Amino acid sequence: xxxxxxxxxxxxxxxxxxxxxxxxxxxxxxxxxxxxxxxxxxxxxxxxxxxxxxxxxxxxxxxxxxxxxxxxxxxxxxxxxxxxxxxxxxxxxxxxxxxxxxxxxxxxxxxxxxxxxxxxxxxxxxxxxxxxxxxxxxxxxxxxxxxxxxxxxxxxxxxxxxxxxxxxxxxxxxxxxxxxxxxxxxxxxxxxxxxxxxxxxxxxxxxxxxxxxxxxxxxxxxxxxxxxxxxxxxxxxxxxxxxxxxxxxxxxxxxxxxxxxxxxxxxxxxxxxxxxxxxxxxxxxxxxxxxxxxxxxxxxxxxxxxxxxxxxxxxxxxxxxxxxxxxxxxxxxxxxxxxxxxxxxxxxxxxxxxxxxxxxxxxxxxxxxxxxxxxxxxxxxxxxxxxxxxxxxxxxxxxxxxxxxx
Numbered sequence: 527x528x529x530x531x532x533x534x535x536x537x538x539x540x541x542x543x544x545x546x547x548x549x550x551x552x553x554x555x556x557x558x559x560x561x562x563x564x565x566x567x568x569x570x571x572x573x574x575x576x577x578x579x580x581x582x583x584x585x586x587x588x589x590x591x592x593x594x595x596x597x598x599x600x601x602x603x604x605x606x607x608x609x610x611x612x613x614x615x616x617x618x619x620x621x622x623x624x625x626x627x628x629x630x631x632x633x634x635x636x637x638x639x640x641x642x643x644x645x646x647x648x649x650x651x652x653x654x655x656x657x658x659x660x661x662x663x664x665x666x667x668x669x670x671x672x673x674x675x676x677x678x679x680x681x682x683x684x685x686x687x688x689x690x691x692x693x694x695x696x697x698x699x700x701x702x703x704x705x706x707x708x709x710x711x712x713x714x715x716x717x718x719x720x721x722x723x724x725x726x727x728x729x730x731x732x733x734x735x736x737x738x739x740x741x742x743x744x745x746x747x748x749x750x751x752x753x754x755x756x757x758x759x760x761x762x763x764x765x766x767x768x769x770x771x772x773x774x775x776x777x778x779x780x781x782x783x784x785x786x787x788x789x790x791x792x793x794x795x796x797x798x799x800x801x802x803x804x805x806x807x808x809x810x811x812x813x814x815x816x817x818x819x820x821x822x823x824x825x826x827x828x829x830x831x832x833x834x835x836x837x838x839x840x841x842x843x844x845x846x847x848x849x850x851x852x853x854x855x856x857x858x859x860x861x862x863x864x865x866x867x868x869x870x871x872x873x874x875x876x877x878x879x880x881x882x883x884x885x886x887x888x889x890x891x892x893x894x895x896x897x898x899x900x901x902x903x904x905x906x907x908x909x910x911x912x913x914x915x916x917x918x919x920x921x922x923x924x925x926x927x928x929x930x931x932x
Contacts, residue, residue, distance in 0.1 A: 552570060578609060614652070634666045638706075642692070642699060647703075670743070673762065677698060689875040724926045763847075769869065769886045771870050772859075776823065784833035786815055791862075792816070802861070806850040809847065834848070856896045
């Protein structure tokens with residue numbers, strides 16, 4: 527398998543020809559690396575036929591050193607390469623005119639993890655919009671979606687757009703960044719010079735990675751808490767824990783692979799989940815989990831909860847549905863503790879007029895379902911299944927790596 531960046535660097539197909547004589551920028555982060563783990567910026571600089579004039583970094587920075595929500599990165603100048611490195615998660619989140627003036631073509635080489643909330647998705651859209659407005663070209667150097675092809679979750683509701691909700695995507699969209707760029711261009715009717723340098727030999731359905739080519743690519747954290755393939759598989763569900771008072775495991779060695787809190791009983795939780803909807807536990811192995819965060823929520827306190835194992839024989843890619851799994855977790859908490867202060871009220875990605883859980887999930891649907899004692903899993907499933915089927919049909923002709931079944 528060859529990444530988009532590797533195909534561009536090899537240039538056996540003449541892919542770099544349209545870039546010659548033009549000023550080129552790279553939008554990247556720590557996981558923007560070649561198959562041999564050379565950072566894409568360093569690799570591109572060595573191409574004598576390319577003129578690299580700037581770099582840009584998304585949330586967490588080009589170096590990936592910033593930990594959390596609304597922790598910003600400043601602009602800087604790379605003294606070794608002699609180029610500016612602009613931050614798209616600092617004083618601005620949309621590229622400024624001054625930034626756009628430094629290049630003619632931007633290469634977007636961002637490793638995503640397949641979830642609408644992951645902010646690199648929105649940064650891609652904002653850069654596409656800026657390129658459309660200024661007549662600049664945008665090339666996506668495509669990378670695998672480690673969460674694979676499955677689609678899950680409700681579509682973001684109109685009027686709830688934010689930096690973690692760029693448009694009416696489901697929580698788990700099943701697209702690569704190149705395919706997302708094609709979807710954005712069509713959905714938002716963007717008139718821009720868009721190129722997708724696809725991967726060669728990539729099959730998002732192939733096991734055992736099911737989206738991530740195990741044994742072929744090393745995992746490099748695209749953000750500080752995206753530490754494993756397991757996290758990427760769970761993230762479409764566990765990211766919702768960020769909008770609650772529960773810990774998502776930040777401050778542990780396994781962030782965003784489960785959830786817990788000091789006053790929860792893991793065994794009781796798992797039993798309640800099984801009673802309510804055992805089918806939503808399928809595809810993974812949930813395990814009672816005790817942990818003590820070293821920072822973030824419940825720092826220094828013993829928490830009880832569940833960790834969801836998706837890395838061995840118990841993992842079933844086609845049956846694992848992390849959005850439903852975490853919805854069921856929340857429902858179990860509410861059933862066991864009707865007055866539990868579950869929803870965290872704090873600014874989330876610069877939104878202050880809505881609960882964080884509503885910002886994350888793209889509307890009040892999930893929260894109201896959890897809080898409604900009469901609402902069943904069947905009620906939520908009917909809404910999710912409708913939205914999922916709609917998006918699967920909508921994305922079909924945009925796939926770059928389609929199988930016969932798609």
